[in-house]
Amino acid sequence: MSVATPTPLHVPVLLQEVVDNLPLPPAARILDLTLGLGGHAEALLARCDAGSRYLGVDRDPQARALALQRLGGDARLSILACAHEDVWKDPAFLDWMASHAPEGFDAILADLGVSTLQLRSPERGFSFRDEGPLDMRMDTEHGPTALAWIAAQTDESLADALYQFGEERASRPIARAILAALRDGRLATTRDLAEAVYTVIPREPAKRKGLSDPATRTFQAVRIAVNGELECLAATLESAANALRPGGRLAVISFHSLEDRIVKQTLRRLAGIYDGPGRVAPVTLPKRLRLLHPGGIAPGEAEAAANPPSRSARLRLAERLP
Structure with a gap:
């Protein structure tokens, strides 16, 4: 497909917070469920050694093409065309994981919602600020x-x-x-x-x-x-938790209350925290995760002022228990 459209200004949200909170041991294995234009990937790969491997997943063909232009020279990177909710059963993903991460991932990142690329491309139809066709598909194919x-x-x-x-x-x-x-x-x-x-x-x-x-x-x-952005989000997070190796971390960035509510409730449930009626859980919930920064991390004043789309963002983190 053509990628002649100029790349819009892309500023990864909560970039430093993501880098600071995801473990990058030697020969790290990282799964990026929403590769986008590769801003987070570029920063994380810069902290990784030569033995590390990074799998970026995205269903948007334009985003994949631009991320490949940006990062394609890095042999540690693989890019997979898939939606994050479908990746867990994708044969290419299963083959990659069997070859490169049989014990699980050290870090999994999901930067949810619509991207700057999509919003600033009128032909994609995501924004009312410029006229375009009523498309709005993240996967244009x-x-x-x-x-x-x-x-x-x-x-x-x-x-x-x-x-x-x-x-x-x-x-x-x-x-x-x-x-x-x-x-x-x-x-x-x-x-x-x-x-x-x-x-x-x-x-x-x-x-x-x-x-x-x-x-x-x-x-x-x-x-x-x-x-279908919310339909399979909880299941995606549960699959991601299962794909972490012990001590591995899951980082999820959400941009509106509907997303964040699902992320918060799902991570709490996977941490064995009951959010239903009453104070005592009717059954003992299995604890697969430990919550980090339970209230989430919001952008600081400087980032919110410099990058207005980040203002509503919240980063939630959890660590896989042994």
Whole structure:
């Protein structure tokens, strides 16, 4: 595929915190479940010795191509085309792990959510700031586009998705407005989708008050639904915990409350901490992990000011028990 599009400015979030908290012993084995443009990979590989091996996984073909341009000269790196929720049964992954990490990984990283590359490429359709097709697929070679997904929804199912994945309180009128625009032939681009939202929540009052654009929650919800971002996240984290060697660490960066809630609850459960009703767990939970920095790590003031997309990020860490 063509990668002629200039690489947008890419600043890895919580980079120093990731490097400081992931163990990199001699001959380290590292799994990056969301390689992206390779910013975290570049920093971690710089700390690794010649015997280390790094497996980067990403379902976005454009991101893989750009990461290969950036890091492809490093013989320690392998790149696998796959979604993080599917990698655990992928034959290529199983072969790589059998050859290079039969005892498990020393470090596993997952930098969740949409990337700067995706947001700043209008042709990908992730953002309402520049007009582009209603695509929003992280894997541009598979699955329905955002437009096709919307076309398959009813008023009720679309409203449910907007509420569940975007926490949009005006989900029902917005869903009706979107599907009305679709029926009238007025829904083909990202700008069309945003305009449908603005018929319910006008943009200018929010802009004057310094609030986020009213279309933000709808775009987040549609993107999450199209890519199934939350459906298998807990299972992915459990598989990652199982793939760590004793003493290995899992680092997960989330960018909104829905992701972070799943990450937090899953890691707590894998650490044997009960979050259900009442104070006592009905059964003894197996303890596979030890939580590090239980409240998570947020960007410092300097990073938040220099890299605004990092402001909502939170890094959660856990270590595999013997």
